[in-house]
Each structure stands twice: as C-alpha cells, then as structure tokens.
Amino acid sequence: MPTTPKDTARAVLEVAPLIMRTVRTEMRNAGVLNLSVPQFRTLGFVAHHPQTSLSAVAEHIGLALPSMSKLVDGLVELKLVLRQSHSDDRRRITLELTARGDALLQSARASTQNALAKRLSELSESERATVVRAMQILQPLFARGKSDVCKDKSAGRS
Amino acid sequence: MPTTPKDTARAVLEVAPLIMRTVRTEMRNAGVLNLSVPQFRTLGFVAHHPQTSLSAVAEHIGLALPSMSKLVDGLVELKLVLRQSHSDDRRRITLELTARGDALLQSARASTQNALAKRLSELSESERATVVRAMQILQPLFARGKSDVCKDKSAGRS
C-alpha cells in the first residue's frame, strides 16, 4: 500500500500541532524572559543574518510586515535587538542582536533543546535517525514562501 | 556518527515551526470561516469525543481552562458547537458539534489536507513513507501531557 501525499498530509497535520504545543510551553519556561516562539525565531534569524532588514525577517518568519514591526518593537524594548536606520537607504532599518539578546537566545535555545531532547531520548537511535531524516525532507518543502511552489519567477505552471 | 537526542531536538525545533506556518495559513484560507489552528483542533477533538467536558478538551489540546473556555465561547457563537450543562453533575458541561460545525470541520480538514498534500506530492513515495513513519514515532511522545514523562502516578523517577 503506497503512502499517498494525502496520507502524509494527515499525519503531519495531526502531529505538528502536538509538537508545537510542547515547544511553546518549553520556550516559555526557558530563560528568565518568557520568549514566544516567533520572538525566539526572530532572534535566531537576526543572529544568523546580522544587519538584516525588517522585510527580510518578516518574509522568513512568515509574518506580515506590521506584525513583525510590532514584534520587533517588543524585542527592542526588552533590549534584545538593536534597530537602526540604514545609512544608504534611510527607508530601511537594520536589525542586530544586543549582547543581552545573544545571551538570551543561546540560553533559551539550549534549555528548549534540552527539554525536547529529554523526550526524544526515549526513542531508539534508529527512530531518531528516521525523525531527523524526515525533518531534512520536510525542511525545504516548508522553508519556501507561502505558496511559492514554483520557484522560478517566469514559469508559472498554469 | 549516532543521531543524538539533541541532534533530533535541533532538527525538530527548526522544522516544526515552518510546517505550522504553512498549516496556519492554509487553515485560515480553508472554508468560509477563518478557523484558527486551535479552533480546528478543538472541533476535531469534539467530533471524536462527543459529550466531552471542557477540561478534557483543554487537557488534550494543551490549553489552560480559561483559554479553552474563551475559545469555546467563540465556537458556540459561530454555532459550530453546542455547550450544555451535564445532567448528573451540573458543574460540568458537555460539548457537541452542530451539523454546521461538522460540515465546516470536514470541509476545512479536506482543503487543508489538500493544500499540504500538494506540497508533499513533490516527494518520492519513499520519502513520504519516511515522513509518515517519523510522525508515527513522534505522535505518542508529544500526545501526552506537558511534562508527563513518567506516566505512572506513583513512581517519581528520582
């Protein structure tokens, strides 16, 4: 019996929210500040892409610009992120982690990972390998923009 | 090189939010009403557990009681769910889908599944099998309560 796309969709649709429930809870409990998942992800993206623009982060995290603007407001207020206007094009802003932001990101990431790892340690090594492999398969499918199924700009598959 | 729990945690932590971003968007666009993910999941749980209590749903979805109470408020207002007080124990309430709720659940589920399936159809059959297998592995790990790592009520592991 072949595994259809629909079977797979059903499985993903059932389990992904369960995982996120745990991730969210653990992330809240991690570190001193209660980081939300999108805040955490934003910090992570900024860490890996210093001097990034607001649009770039919004695109990557999958938020509308105003939502991201507000989210960044919060991070700036918490002194986790530096928001400066770009020197060349002053419509733009550049985002950067503060030392505090970097420290918090690392500690929150570590404790969230630990909490997840604790659960995952109940699996056998080969089960874990299957999970990692699945994540590697899924990552590129969902990393792309919302409905960006065809990446090339000209060739709509009609 | 063995796959450690921490490797697995890292992979899950990276990919799960990506998946949920897409799921959320698709669920919003599915059907006439913009169902949120927790609303959708609540309808699904009530469908499979008619006459369930508020606490039971909250526990299963992973929400605090007041949050679930409010969420159900919304569903009742939309005439998707019936909330009645239990005959025996009048502190309790029983939840039940209306016909409208059932119809909406099914159509929203179908179109969300289709949208996901469309993405997943880019995978090979064996890749899909890996993904389904991974979901089967993860499901019991995350279906359980928040930190309920040891299920037995008496045996604290320390």
Place this chain on the structure above:
DNA sequence: TATTGTTATACTCTATAACTATA
C-alpha cells in the same frame, strides 16, 4: 473543602488598511 467552569486582566500573535518617509 475540592472540583468545574467563567470572568477579569493583561500580554502576544496576526491580519488588513491607512499612513509616513524616502527613493
């Protein structure tokens, strides 16, 4: 007193629409 829900309050998340400033 213990249990089941609800209300009150206060955040964050998220979107769309309207706006400002710069190019």
Place this chain on the structure above:
DNA sequence: TATAGTTATAGAGTATAACAATA
C-alpha cells in the same frame, strides 16, 4: 510612482488570578 516601515484597529491565543456554582 514605488518601496520600507509604522500606526491604527481588530480579533484570536494564551496565561494567571479571582470568582461562582456545584458536589
């Protein structure tokens, strides 16, 4: 005119604390 962000507004998600009703 087009682009990058912000403000305004609104509704949902989420939590804790305080409360009401029932057992």
